[in-house]
Amino acid sequence: MSETAEKLLNPRPESLVDIPTHFCPGCHHGIVHRLVAEAIDHFGLREKAIGVACVGCSVFLYNYLNTDVVEAPHGRAPAVATGLRRALPDRLIYTYQGDGDLAAIGTSEIIHAANRGEPITVVFVNNTTYGMTGGQMAPTTLLGQKTTTSPYGRDFHQAGYPIKMAEFLAPLEGVAFSARGAVDRVANLKRTRKLIFRAFEVQVQRLGFGFVEVLSACPTNWGMTPIEAAKRVEEEMIPYFPLGIFKERKEADHL
Amino acid sequence: MKKKLVKGNEALAQAAIEAGCRFYFGYPITPQNDIPEYLAREFPKLGGTFLQAESEIGSINMVLGASAAGMRAMTSSSGPGISLMQEGLSYLAGSEIPAVVVNVQRSGPGLGGISPSQGDYFQATRGGGHGDYRTPVLAPASVQEMWDLTFLAFDLADRYRNPVVILADAMLGQMKEPLEMRKPELPPLPAKDWILEGCQGRDKRLLKSLYLGEGELEKHCWRLWAKYEEIKKKEVRCEAYRIEDAELVVVAFGSPARIAKGAIMEAREQGLKVGLLRPITLYPYPEKELADLADQGKTFLVTELNVGQMVEDVRMAAGRRAEVHFYGRPPGAGSLPSPEDILHEIRETYPAR
Numbered sequence: 001m002s003e004t005a006e007k008l009l010n011p012r013p014e015s016l017v018d019i020p021t022h023f024c025p026g027c028h029h030g031i032v033h034r035l036v037a038e039a040i041d042h043f044g045l046r047e048k049a050i051g052v053a054c055v056g057c058s059v060f061l062y063n064y065l066n067t068d069v070v071e072a073p074h075g076r077a078p079a080v081a082t083g084l085r086r087a088l089p090d091r092l093i094y095t096y097q098g099d100g101d102l103a104a105i106g107t108s109e110i111i112h113a114a115n116r117g118e119p120i121t122v123v124f125v126n127n128t129t130y131g132m133t134g135g136q137m138a139p140t141t142l143l144g145q146k147t148t149t150s151p152y153g154r155d156f157h158q159a160g161y162p163i164k165m166a167e168f169l170a171p172l173e174g175v176a177f178s179a180r181g182a183v184d185r186v187a188n189l190k191r192t193r194k195l196i197f198r199a200f201e202v203q204v205q206r207l208g209f210g211f212v213e214v215l216s217a218c219p220t221n222w223g224m225t226p227i228e229a230a231k232r233v234e235e236e237m238i239p240y241f242p243l244g245i246f247k248e249r250k251e252a253d254h255l
Numbered sequence: 256m257k258k259k260l261v262k263g264n265e266a267l268a269q270a271a272i273e274a275g276c277r278f279y280f281g282y283p284i285t286p287q288n289d290i291p292e293y294l295a296r297e298f299p300k301l302g303g304t305f306l307q308a309e310s311e312i313g314s315i316n317m318v319l320g321a322s323a324a325g326m327r328a329m330t331s332s333s334g335p336g337i338s339l340m341q342e343g344l345s346y347l348a349g350s351e352i353p354a355v356v357v358n359v360q361r362s363g364p365g366l367g368g369i370s371p372s373q374g375d376y377f378q379a380t381r382g383g384g385h386g387d388y389r390t391p392v393l394a395p396a397s398v399q400e401m402w403d404l405t406f407l408a409f410d411l412a413d414r415y416r417n418p419v420v421i422l423a424d425a426m427l428g429q430m431k432e433p434l435e436m437r438k439p440e441l442p443p444l445p446a447k448d449w450i451l452e453g454c455q456g457r458d459k460r461l462l463k464s465l466y467l468g469e470g471e472l473e474k475h476c477w478r479l480w481a482k483y484e485e486i487k488k489k490e491v492r493c494e495a496y497r498i499e500d501a502e503l504v505v506v507a508f509g510s511p512a513r514i515a516k517g518a519i520m521e522a523r524e525q526g527l528k529v530g531l532l533r534p535i536t537l538y539p540y541p542e543k544e545l546a547d548l549a550d551q552g553k554t555f556l557v558t559e560l561n562v563g564q565m566v567e568d569v570r571m572a573a574g575r576r577a578e579v580h581f582y583g584r585p586p587g588a589g590s591l592p593s594p595e596d597i598l599h600e601i602r603e604t605y606p607a608r
């Protein structure tokens with residue numbers, strides 16, 4: 001008689017806490033959390049990792065990631081991470097930030113942390129809206145997109161253009177890695193997994209600042225079903241926010 | 256111990272080093288630049304971290320990060336920069352992370368000027384940030400106290416897991432005085448069993464101020480309140496000078512207290528019974544000391560480098576029992592009162608019996 005053993009092909013990463021999610025159905029935050037947890041496990045650094053949670057739906061990272069976490073004020077996670085980095089030079093320091101947090105109120109902190117080449121990893125979740133506060137316009141809101149504070153659709157005459165953070169940060173000397181991925185379908189998810197791993201790896205190798213933007217669905221505030229929302233990522237977001245690597249440094253070069 | 260002639264800001268910076276601080280984050284602003292400049296020069300020799308931040312918002316949050324890792328960390332600034340730090344102070348208090356924040360006060364509102372001022376009293380003592388929180392506020396009045404109170408600030412911050420403010424002014428920062436570089440004896444501190452350094456061999460830890468669960472925040476706020484009550488009970492500090500027989504008690508902190516002392520000596524020569532009560536901690540405030548003096552029927556003259564801020568605390572402590580006069584000198588070039596100015600006010604307000 002042959003033995004049949006059940007084998008879990010994708011066991012829960014150790015860096016992910018085993019609790020039910022509270023995120024809305026179809027929200028991509030949970031998927032991104034898992035990829036971050038897998039990356040931390042991959043480098044075997046769970047017990048040496050400190051996360052910085054920001055303000056937004058993304059703050060609840062602290063419930064799901066099984067690492068030490070400190071909460072930062074809205075937009076200030078890269079500054080908090082800088083303080084941690086200087087205090088704990090051999091630890092793994094990462095931030096997890098939404099688009100309002102990183103690309104609006106926190107632009108000063110992100111630019112200067114990147115420019116200093118802080119060896120930290122920043123995971124940037126772009127869902128083109130302010131999730132937690134109820135779907136207002138974000139700096140990443142697409143032209144024509146209706147939100148509660150752009151009820152007629154975002155108009156560049158009035159509100160400027162959606163900001164492309166991964167491209168924007170890439171040219172800074174301190175940035176070792178800058179890329180954009182999506183998790184709307186399996187092929188993209190697999191590629192994004194690699195991007196997130198790489199954004200952590202450049203920190204481990206002390207090459208500089210690691211940045212990865214992930215296009216993410218917010219079905220609740222987009223007024224869509226989870227499937228429609230994933231489709232919107234592909235049909236509306238990716239054409240404007242192209243996926244790919246915008247900067248990759250292979251070795252430390254000190255000018 | 257031998258004394259050395261040292262500038263106030265540099266005394267503070269060296270005291271921070273002696274107190275074990277190795278992390279400084281700051282952004283330039285007059286009149287406190289000697290502090291970052293001193294530490295930028297000295298920290299590299301000691302393996303410390305000096306980092307010029309992109310803004311005061313950056314500085315305070317870098318302090319939060321380094322402090323979350325259990326390190327003694329400090330920032331310093333003045334008026335406008337301290338305003339930018341208020342959100343960070345509120346988060347530090349809410350998450351119970353220690354920090355030392357130095358305000359070498361300049362004058363406001365707005366860009367104001369760089370002359371000595373005490374216009375930030377309300378901001379410092381009332382918690383200029385949002386929410387139900389308090390921070391101990393220490394007010395040096397000499398270069399020696401710039402040194403001594405820096406040790407105390409780091410001690411209180413660690414003891415109560417709370418940010419502590421040192422409220423100095425441009426005059427104290429810039430003047431040179433003989434300094435005894437003594438190390439105070441302080442009681443042992445509680446273990447830092449809350450810091451983040453990676454969860455090796457223990458459960459993960461969380462430092463946060465967000466409490467959304469039913470009743471959670473209320474509990475948190477009451478717990479913080481209990482801590483502030485303990486601080487009020489144990490940490491009040493003030494200097495009393497010739498108050499026993501005084502009919503009139505001058506109340507002043509920081510630089511004006513020194514000027515007032517000169518005036519009081521002169522008044523005594525002229526046969527007036529005048530004393531000085533100088534709060535060293537502005538929070539917790541020496542309420543009881545003032546209330547006792549009010550009970551004894553003394554009259555108060557409050558003098559500040561502003562249009563009247565601390566005077567409200569004196570009125571509150573004295574209640575209706577005592578007469579409280581105010582002599583304010585809002586900031587501006589040449590606005591520091593002379594001992595003669597204060598003596599004049601003493602004569603004007605001295606109780607007629």
Ligand SMILES: Cc1ncc(C[n+]2csc(CCOP(=O)(O)OP(=O)(O)O)c2C)c(N)n1
Pocket residue numbers: 055056057058074097098099100101102125127129130131132133138
């Ligand atoms: C200083 C400050 N301003 C405003 C807010 C309110 N606020 C909370 S979350 C948020 C936006 C969150 O949006 P985003 O960063 O896109 O994250 P998401 O919720 O979409 O994950 C805002 C504006 C705040 N907490 N602090």
Ligand code: SF4
Pocket residue numbers: 022023024026027028029057127131132217218219220221
């Ligand atoms: S509001 Fe949007 S971002 Fe927040 S949990 Fe729901 S779907 Fe996710």
